[in-house]
Amino acid sequence: MVLDGTEEVDNFKDETYLAEKESVTAQRNSLLGEAVIELCVEVDLKPYAKEIIKLERFTSPYPDDTDERRMRFLQEYALRTRGDYETVITSAITQIAISDEEVQERIATFQSNLSRPATNGAKAPGSNEAIPVEVESTQT
Numbered sequence: 479m480v481l482d483g484t485e486e487v488d489n490f491k492d493e494t495y496l497a498e499k500e501s502v503t504a505q506r507n508s509l510l511g512e513a514v515i516e517l518c519v520e521v522d523l524k525p526y527a528k529e530i531i532k533l534e535r536f537t538s539p540y541p542d543d544t545d546e547r548r549m550r551f552l553q554e555y556a557l558r559t560r561g562d563y564e565t566v567i568t569s570a571i572t573q574i575a576i577s578d579e580e581v582q583e584r585i586a587t588f589q590s591n592l593s594r595p596a597t598n599g600a601k602a603p604g605s606n607e608a609i610p611v612e613v614e615s616t617q618t
Contacts, residue, residue, distance in 0.1 A: 510569055515552055516545070518570040523551055530555075 523530065529554075533554055534540055542573050557563050601603045 511563055513565070514567045514570045515557070516549060519548075519552060519566060520554065521548055521552065523548060526551065526555070 489498070530540055530551060533551075538556070540550055557566065
């Protein structure tokens with residue numbers, strides 16, 4: 479069930495829809511790639527000062543802003559092929575993703591970290607009953 483009772487599904491028979499969907503997907507992937515390069519890749523430009531001077535000779539002066547300078551260097555020199563971009567993006571996404579092993583470890587250890595009394599055989603209270611609960615340990 480979805481909110482308001484409607485759900486959008488892919489229309490694989492509509493060529494216009496498929497073309498527009500492909501265009502939007504490409505735009506999203508491009509934006510993701512730019513964000514990963516800008517936010518996740520650090521590089522010390524000092525060892526590449528000579529290369530930057532050469533690049534400036536054939537193009538235009540590099541920006542003075544450190545981030546813009548780094549981005550231009552990555553785009554024009556360090557990341558030359560689509561494979562370079564894919565490697566960087568895959569690495570960044572892998573590092574931020576939660577693996578199945580991490581989920582299983584959290585599930586396995588979660589319950590044992592709870593503080594709770596052992597059962598004394600009493601039945602659960604009814605809806606009109608109230609049983610006070612003592613705090614066994616404080617959390618900070």
